[in-house]
Amino acid sequence: MTDERTDGLCVRGLRVSFDGFTAVDGVDLDVPAGDLRFLIGPNGAGKTTLVDAVTGLVRATGSVRFGDRELLGRDVHRIARLGVGRTFQTAAVFEELTVAQNLDIAAGAGRSWWALARRRRRLPDEVVAALDTIGLADRADHLAGTLAHGQKQWLEIGMLLVSDARLLLLDEPVAGMSHDERDATGALLETVSRDRTVVVIEHDMDFLRRFARTVTVLHAGRVLSEGTVAQVQADPRVQEVYLGHPVDAPTEA
């Protein structure tokens, strides 16, 4: 389900090269508003580089539109202000500050000095709402450094929510998580994607099967396959890349 706050991502002819090596090689990608899209592919397929290009961290050619805005050519912080947020494989939270303070800072990142100076003493509504969404309301006053690994990842997602990111690009959010933490993260992503567009880079196939709405498979910098989990799993090209042969093909003894 989506609402009008959400926009879709539209990538056309995206190309990223490093010293003559083409890491992203002409990618077209449509992620409709409110999708929960998983981006998979073998190591070196170009997944992180694609997200780097969308968020302005690497130079790219082609076109990346979020809603009606072209992102390519804009600075990282301007892209963030247009509602595009990302996480990295290692959570980047302020460990010496409390959970609530981390969220409060993220909520204030785009505000004017005057708006921040007028800030009341109680937590802003969006921080309270985010604490609830990420399941850390009872940890609001704990130092972020004392959180479990999974909780730090949720806090980082919460920081994107309060900064009003409407496109979330998450790099392996469940890596290193326990089974229960994965379940909770999946439920969180389902909630978040009700009124936001979410793209998840992930290697965990079990997690993907349970929570992906749609899947894009990258291989050697190109889109190899796209569709539902079932469609992508049934695609012989995907089986070839992951298993070395189509599932039903006879294998040599």
Ligand SMILES: Nc1ncnc2c1ncn2[C@@H]1O[C@H](COP(=O)(O)OP(=O)(O)OP(=O)(O)O)[C@@H](O)[C@H]1O
């Ligand atoms: N800054 C860089 N300079 C040179 N080559 C790079 C740079 N960043 C990425 N690459 C190369 O681009 C290719 C794609 O890398 P990328 O990290 O995007 O792949 P990935 O699909 O995210 O892989 P993984 O699943 O291992 O994280 C790789 O061959 C990588 O070595």
